[in-house]
Amino acid sequence: MKKVKKYGALFLAFVMAAVSLSACGSSNKESTTAATSAATTAAASETTAADTSADPSEAVEDFSGQTLVVANWKGYGSDAEYGAKAFEEKYGCKVEHQYFTSLEEMITMLKQGGQGKIDVVLPNSTYVKVMTDQDLLEPIDTSKLSTFADLREDLRDFSDSVIDGQYYAIPWTWGTTSLGYNPEAFSEPITSWSALWDSANKGKVGMFDEFDSAILTAGIYTGQEDLWNPNLDEIKTALLELKANTRTFWASYDDFLKPYMSGEITLGNMWAGTASQLLSSGEPVEYIYPEEGTIAWCDFWGIAKDAPNYDLALKWIEFMTDDEFQYAFATDENAHNPVNTAVEASLTDDQKKILWMYPEGPSKIYMQKYMPEETRSQWLELWNEVKAN
Amino acid sequence: MNFKYHFKKGGFLVLPSAAFFLCLSLLPLAMLVAFSFIKGNLGSDGSIAAWTVDNFVRMFSSWTFSKLMLKSVGIGLLVTLICIILAYPAAWGVAKIFKAKNRNTMVMLAIVPFFTSQLLLIYAMMLILQSGGLLMTLLGNLGLADSSGSILYSTPAVVIVLVYEYLPYMILSLYSSLESVEDNLIYASHTLGAGRFKTFINVVLPVSFPGLLSGIMLVLIPSVGSFVEPGLVGGSDGMMVGSLINSQFSTVLDMGYGSALSFVFLIILSLIMFIIRTLTNRANKSIGGIA
Amino acid sequence: MKKNKFNLAVRIWTILVYLFLFTPILVIIIMSFNGNKYGTLPIDFTFQWYVQLFSGNSDLLKATGLSLSFSILVAVTAMILGTVTAIGMQQMPGKWRERYRSVTSLPVVIPWLVQAIALLMIFNFIGLGRSYIGMFLGNTAIVVPYVIMMVLGRFGETDDNTENAARTLGAKPVRIFFDVTLYKLVPGIISGTLMSFIVCFNSFCIQYYLAPFGVRTLPLEIFTLVRSGYTPDMNALATIMVVATTTIVMILNKLGYSAKNIIG
Numbered sequence: 001m002k003k004v005k006k007y008g009a010l011f012l013a014f015v016m017a018a019v020s021l022s023a024c025g026s027s028n029k030e031s032t033t034a035a036t037s038a039a040t041t042a043a044a045s046e047t048t049a050a051d052t053s054a055d056p057s058e059a060v061e062d063f064s065g066q067t068l069v070v071a072n073w074k075g076y077g078s079d080a081e082y083g084a085k086a087f088e089e090k091y092g093c094k095v096e097h098q099y100f101t102s103l104e105e106m107i108t109m110l111k112q113g114g115q116g117k118i119d120v121v122l123p124n125s126t127y128v129k130v131m132t133d134q135d136l137l138e139p140i141d142t143s144k145l146s147t148f149a150d151l152r153e154d155l156r157d158f159s160d161s162v163i164d165g166q167y168y169a170i171p172w173t174w175g176t177t178s179l180g181y182n183p184e185a186f187s188e189p190i191t192s193w194s195a196l197w198d199s200a201n202k203g204k205v206g207m208f209d210e211f212d213s214a215i216l217t218a219g220i221y222t223g224q225e226d227l228w229n230p231n232l233d234e235i236k237t238a239l240l241e242l243k244a245n246t247r248t249f250w251a252s253y254d255d256f257l258k259p260y261m262s263g264e265i266t267l268g269n270m271w272a273g274t275a276s277q278l279l280s281s282g283e284p285v286e287y288i289y290p291e292e293g294t295i296a297w298c299d300f301w302g303i304a305k306d307a308p309n310y311d312l313a314l315k316w317i318e319f320m321t322d323d324e325f326q327y328a329f330a331t332d333e334n335a336h337n338p339v340n341t342a343v344e345a346s347l348t349d350d351q352k353k354i355l356w357m358y359p360e361g362p363s364k365i366y367m368q369k370y371m372p373e374e375t376r377s378q379w380l381e382l383w384n385e386v387k388a389n
Numbered sequence: 390m391n392f393k394y395h396f397k398k399g400g401f402l403v404l405p406s407a408a409f410f411l412c413l414s415l416l417p418l419a420m421l422v423a424f425s426f427i428k429g430n431l432g433s434d435g436s437i438a439a440w441t442v443d444n445f446v447r448m449f450s451s452w453t454f455s456k457l458m459l460k461s462v463g464i465g466l467l468v469t470l471i472c473i474i475l476a477y478p479a480a481w482g483v484a485k486i487f488k489a490k491n492r493n494t495m496v497m498l499a500i501v502p503f504f505t506s507q508l509l510l511i512y513a514m515m516l517i518l519q520s521g522g523l524l525m526t527l528l529g530n531l532g533l534a535d536s537s538g539s540i541l542y543s544t545p546a547v548v549i550v551l552v553y554e555y556l557p558y559m560i561l562s563l564y565s566s567l568e569s570v571e572d573n574l575i576y577a578s579h580t581l582g583a584g585r586f587k588t589f590i591n592v593v594l595p596v597s598f599p600g601l602l603s604g605i606m607l608v609l610i611p612s613v614g615s616f617v618e619p620g621l622v623g624g625s626d627g628m629m630v631g632s633l634i635n636s637q638f639s640t641v642l643d644m645g646y647g648s649a650l651s652f653v654f655l656i657i658l659s660l661i662m663f664i665i666r667t668l669t670n671r672a673n674k675s676i677g678g679i680a
Numbered sequence: 681m682k683k684n685k686f687n688l689a690v691r692i693w694t695i696l697v698y699l700f701l702f703t704p705i706l707v708i709i710i711m712s713f714n715g716n717k718y719g720t721l722p723i724d725f726t727f728q729w730y731v732q733l734f735s736g737n738s739d740l741l742k743a744t745g746l747s748l749s750f751s752i753l754v755a756v757t758a759m760i761l762g763t764v765t766a767i768g769m770q771q772m773p774g775k776w777r778e779r780y781r782s783v784t785s786l787p788v789v790i791p792w793l794v795q796a797i798a799l800l801m802i803f804n805f806i807g808l809g810r811s812y813i814g815m816f817l818g819n820t821a822i823v824v825p826y827v828i829m830m831v832l833g834r835f836g837e838t839d840d841n842t843e844n845a846a847r848t849l850g851a852k853p854v855r856i857f858f859d860v861t862l863y864k865l866v867p868g869i870i871s872g873t874l875m876s877f878i879v880c881f882n883s884f885c886i887q888y889y890l891a892p893f894g895v896r897t898l899p900l901e902i903f904t905l906v907r908s909g910y911t912p913d914m915n916a917l918a919t920i921m922v923v924a925t926t927t928i929v930m931i932l933n934k935l936g937y938s939a940k941n942i943i944g
Contacts, residue, residue, distance in 0.1 A: 074904035075911075099896075099904035102639045112800060113809040207625070211640065246625040248542040255621070262519045264539055373429070373641075380641045381453075387628040388453045402768025403780065406761050406824060413821035414786040417798030421790075475697050482694030486687050495698075496871070497929040502701055503878040504925045505708060505918035506902045513704035516711070523707070556701065558875065565830055565871045569838060585686065599833040606788060607826075607875075614791040635793060651794040658789060 063312050064092035070316070071106055071114070071121040071304075074099040077173070077336065078122075078320070082328040087319050093312060103127050110136050110304055119307040120316055125298045126212065128169045129160040129370035138303040139166040144314050147321040150340045155298055160370050169300035170317050173329065173336040176362055177213045178294045180275045180287045181267035182260070193221045193290045195267060197238070202245050206256050206268030209249035211383035212368060212376075213295055214239060217269060220292050220366070227366055228375075232382060239386045249387075253277060253334075260285075272356045276335045279354060289362035296365045298339075330355065421655075424648035444649035454650065457630040458657060464544065464629065465613035468551045472559040472608050473601070475552070480563035480600075481593075484570070496564060499557045507554065511621055514550050515541060518622070542624030550618045555611065559604040566600025567593070590676055598673050605665060610658060630654060705922055712915035729916040740917050743901035747881055750897060754819045755877035761820070762827025762876075763869055767861070769828070770835045781832075788825050795822065796889040803890070815890040822886060823876035830872030834865045 068087075072078045074097070084095040098118060100106040106121060107130065115136070123131050131137050142148045148156075151171060161169035181190050185204075196205055196217075207214065216227050218238040224230040247265050250256040253274050259265045261283060275287035301320055303313045319325055326338040330347060335354050338344050352358035371379070428439040448454045483495040502510060517523040520539035528534040540546050570593055578588040616631030623629070634654065637647030715724035733740060765784070769777050787795060796818065803814045842864070846856045862869075884899035891900065902914060 099900075101904055104639050104642050108638075108642065112804055209620070243625050248624045248627075249620070251620070258515065258519070259542070262522075262539075264520050264542065376641050377643055377646075380636060381451075384628075384633055384636060385451060385453045387625075388457050388633070400768065400772065402764050403772070404768075406765040406768075406784070406828075407780075409761065409821060409824065410783050410786065412802075413799065413817060414790070414795075415783070416802060417795055418786065418790060420798050420801060421794055475700075478690050478693040479697040482690045486690050486694070494929055495694075496874075498698065498926070499701065500874055500878055501922055501925050501929070502705060503882060504921045505705065506898060506914070507882050507884075508899075508902050509708060509914055509918050510704050513707040513711070516707055517704060523703075553700070553704065556697070557878075560697075561871050561875060562830075562833075565833055565868055568867055569834065603829045603833060606785065606829075610789055614793075631791070631793075634791065638793065638797060648794075651791060655790060662789065 060090060061311075061315070062092050063309075063315070066309050066312055067094040067096050068120070068309055068312050068316055069096050069098060069118045071098045071100060071109060071118050073101075073122070076122075077329050077332075080328075080332070082325060083320075086325075087316065090319070091312065091315060107131065107134070107136065115304060116306045116308065118304045119309050119313040121302050121304050122172070122299050123169065123302055124300065124368070125158065125160070126368050126370060128158070128300055128302070131302060132160070132163060132168050136305050137168045138305055138307060138310065139168055140170060140303055140317070141314060142167050142170075144311075145170070145318050145321070147318050147323075147340065150323075150342050151321060152339050152341055152344070155339050158298065158300075158367075161300060169302045170321060171339040172299050172301050172320055173339060174296060174298035175272050175337055176289070176294050176296045176356075176365070177208060177217075177269055177271055178287060178362065179267065179290050180270045180278075180285055182284055183286045184284050185266040189286065190267070190288060191291055193217065193292055196269070197221065197241055197245065199245070201267060203247050204264075204266045205242070205246045206259060206265040206270070207242065207246045207249050208269050209251050209387075211380045212371070213269070214383055214386075215379050216295050216366060216368070218242065220290075220295070223292070228369070228371060232378075236382060236386065239383075240389060243386055243389065273334055273336060275356060276354050277333070280333060287356045289364075291364075293364035293366055294362040295368060296362070297368045421648050422652055424644055425652045426649075427645045430642055430644045441645075444646045445653070447646065448649060448653060454630070454633065454653075457628065457633055458654070461613045461630040462657070462661065464548060464551070465609045468548055468555065468612045469559075469605055469609045471548070471552050472556050473604070476556060476559035476563050476604070477597075480560050480567050483560070484564050484567040485572075492568075496561065499560050502557060508617070510554070511550055511618060514553060515622060518546055518549065541622055542627070544623065544627060546622040546624070547619045547627055547629075550622050551612050551615060554618070555608040558607040562600045562604035562607060563597060564600070566597040570596050595673055595676060598669055602666060602669055606662060609661070609665075613658060614654070705918075708915050709919045709922065711912070712919040714912070714915075729913045730920075732911075733913040733916045733920075738913075739896065739901055740898075740913060743896050743898045744917060744921070746895070747898040750816070750819075751877050751880040754816060754823060754880040755873050757816075757820050758823045758827050758876040759869060759873040762824045762872055763831050763865065765824070766828045766831035766835065766865075766868075769832060784825050784828050786825075787822050792822065792883065792885040796885045799886070800889045810890055810892045812892060812895075815887060815892070818886045818890045819880045819883060822883060823879050826875040826879065827869070827872030830868040830875065831865050832868075834868035838864050 070078055070084070077083055079097050084097070087093075088095050098109065098114075100109060103123060103126075106123070107127070110118060110121065111134075121131075121137075128137075148170075155171035155174060158169070158171065161167055161171075179190065179193060179195065181195070183189070195201065196207075215230065215235055218235045219227040219230045222230075222234050222238050224234070246268075248255075248259055250268075250270075253271075256265075256268065256270055256274050257277065260268075260278065270287070272287055275285050278285040301317045303310065303317070307313050321340055323340060323343055326340040326343040327346065329336050330338045330343060331351055335351070337355055337357065338347075347355070347357075349358055425444055426440050426442065427437050428441045428443060430438075483492060483499075487495055518539065518541045519525070520541070522539075525534065525539060540549075574592050575588060578592050583591070613629075614631045614634075616629060616635045619627040619629040620632060630650075634647060634650045637643045637650060710723065712729055713723070713725050713727070715726035715728060732738075769780055769784075772780065799814070799818045799821075800810070803809055803811070808814050842860050843856055846860050851859070882899055884903055887897045887900055888903070891897065896904070
């Protein structure tokens with residue numbers, strides 16, 4: 001019996017300690033539960049009282065009591081101080097984030113209980129059509145977006161986002177997945193993708209673990225006619241050669257930064273943001289747009305089907321593409337390219353340098369776009385085969 | 390007491406968990422098997438495009454799955470073996486050698502690593518294993534290796550990280566069995582003249598089999614199916630079968646293929662566990678252990 | 681003499697193994713004071729990550745609190761359910777016990793990812809969807825086998841002589857159960873429950889698919905930084921947790937020992 005008492009005391013103390021630790025978190029839990037209950041009652045109460053004390057042309061609607069549910073990557077701008085918090089203050093509402101760790105998961109999130117609960121989502125250029133095909137997005141009333149005219153035309157009128165004259169996605173930020181290397185490890189500057197395949201760089205390459213950019217990059221290197229309908233055998237051979245040179249695959253900024261900083265990899269494909277982070281932490285890096293061409297991507301905001309707070313969602317998109325946010329986003333430590341032309345023009349040369357847009361951006365861009373499901377499965381299969389080899 | 394009585398009595402107690410397992414394990418399993426035969430995904434309204442065995446054909450039409458499966462099982466077995474070797478003496482130490490008052494502490498200490506996130510521990514291991522990190526510097530000082538080299542981003546790194554992650558499970562399982570080895574039995578065996586080795590084989594080992602078996606299951610199965618660790622530290626050759634399966638749900642949604650892969654994976658794993666269990670039972674019987 | 685050398689060897693081995701387990705933790709602790717954001721040497725000593733962790737509405741703390749209380753709930757439920765089941769299984773005839781054992785090992789054998797997805801589909805089907813209840817059921821289902829395994833293991837190593845003796849001495853079944861049966865099962869129950877707690881605390885897959893929107897447990901919180909990379913305040917959190925749990929363990933050790941002396 002003593003032993004049981006002893007074990008019992010142990011266990012109880014353990015439980016008590018853990019509960020008291022969790023009490024630290026429970027005071028913060030209140031806001032979560034409040035937000036969740038607010039979300040369910042949000043549909044019923046929609047306040048649009050104008051702020052009478054402000055200048056009528058700048059009247060800010062009051063959305064107090066509503067909670068906007070945003071689906072995005074964690075740490076990707078919308079949850080920054082100048083993002084969600086500023087938005088909450090401006091409109092008197094609450095913003096709740098639902099994070100995903102892959103775009104496929106974002107879609108699964110919507111299809112399995114998310115519709116009717118999530119307001120805005122962030123597909124990229126490849127996924128916009130996937131979503132519209134599955135009827136997962138609401139048409140966006142662009143007349144209510146004051147920033148609509150400020151958006152870069154090429155991104156705003158991206159073919160997949162406009163259906164029958166209706167816009168279903170608004171661009172937010174764009175970037176490239178191009179070649180970065182450590183200038184101190186190379187005697188001559190690199191100008192071509194072939195550097196990744198150079199046998200002199202065996203075991204020094206870091207590759208992005210994303211099947212479409214991998215196949216597209218191989219496509220550019222092998223000079224395919226149509227990058228989205230390449231000769232898969234040629235691609236496979238090229239990728240296998242590349243894999244022999246590859247030290248490791250990366251999936252996040254961190255995955256690349258670590259081995260780069262410890263010298264295990266000296267070049268690879270990366271996002272401009274990765275190079276920006278390296279630059280701002282004092283690491284030597286060169287990010288180039290190879291002569292054969294560069295892959296680009298764009299992230300779009302869309303309003304989910306049956307979004308509970310449609311008007312607030314519109315405000316969110318407007319806020320996200322507005323001068324203030326776009327500028328903050330472009331000059332953040334993790335700098336991101338703006339889609340707002342006014343902001344683009346206002347950037348200084350130094351700021352452009354960090355964005356790797358100085359003196360110019362890339363000249364030959366291949367914007368990632370929609371691929372039919374069978375193609376995606378096929379490409380993934382190829383990539384898995386290469387990786388498993 | 391007859392069979393029926395025992396069965397009813399035992400059955401009554403088991404009922405709540407039976408309901409639990411039926412709904413939360415058997416049913417999902419049945420769904421999984423069912424989904425292995427559908428083509429692609431469920432429509433958003435739950436409709437099924439077609440029934441087909443294509444998924445299985447596809448699985449074996451290239452060597453990808455088989456190769457990965459073999460590699461993963463190999464890594465899993467290696468990890469399990471290393472865990473057994475490391476954990477056995479340690480579990481014995483905690484169970485018998487350390488003073489009784491410290492025993493609980495040691496047990497609790499073994500699980501302290503679990504109060505940090507798995508991911509963080511892997512990152513920490515990466516720091517240790519990387520070029521110029523702790524391990525390489527140590528080896529460099531001992532003259533065993535060049536300190537600028539690195540074993541990170543390779544299969545050995547995956548093995549090390551997996552061993553690290555699952556070692557506590559093995560320690561705890563073995564401990565719970567070894568703890569019950571009565572000291573008297575050991576004294577008796579020594580008094581009767583048996584050497585330490587013989588005592589181990591005939592007295593300790595048999596008693597520890599249940600713990601050993603659970604430990605093996607707890608380490609082998611997650612290891613074989615792991616995908617986070619090989620992704621982070623495995624390097625370009627690190628891919629394991631778990632990544633293949635996971636990519637069918639997170640990179641591209643292909644429920645049919647993903648379920649088929651999982652189904653075959655399960656079958657293979659169950660076979661392996663069955664083999665291991667039979668082997669240990671046979672070994673157990675041959676040294677006259679407790680059934 | 682021989683025995684002492686042997687014991688010493690085992691002791692050293694045990695300590696080495698524990699050192700191996702704790703070295704990465706030491707690294708995390710050191711790094712939690714490192715101002716360098718990417719965790720590279722040399723170390724730039726600072727408390728900033730601790731400040732960041734406790735400042736404002738820290739997501740990490742929220743998530744930790746949730747994970748802790750949730751995992752305790754799951755572990756206790758699994759403990760009760762698992763122990764009752766194991767006792768029941770013990771009383772079943774051997775053949776049936778083995779069959780049921782295979783059923784109970786299902787959640788361990790099926791990859792968690794697959795179980796999570798299948799469970800979500802079933803929950804959606806019955807209209808429950810993503811919910812605390814769903815997450816609770818899913819996590820409990822995953823961990824109950826551990827308790828069953830550990831408790832059954834205890835049955836396997838001990839015999840029922842003590843129970844028989846107690847019965848012949850006239851003890852009532854209830855008393856036998858609590859004083860004898862349960863007592864001998866305690867180590868198994870404890871290890872099983874501990875394991876359940878740990879597995880649930882760390883179980884990313886299940887919680888990812890079954891957690892209600894906006895609710896983030898610790899594994900989710902950390903894993904969602906997959907795009908932007910981890911932030912060093914996680915090291916601070918990990919350090920605090922390790923120090924806290926180790927301290928609790930040490931205190932309990934002292935208490936347990938002195939309590940034993942008092943009880944006598």
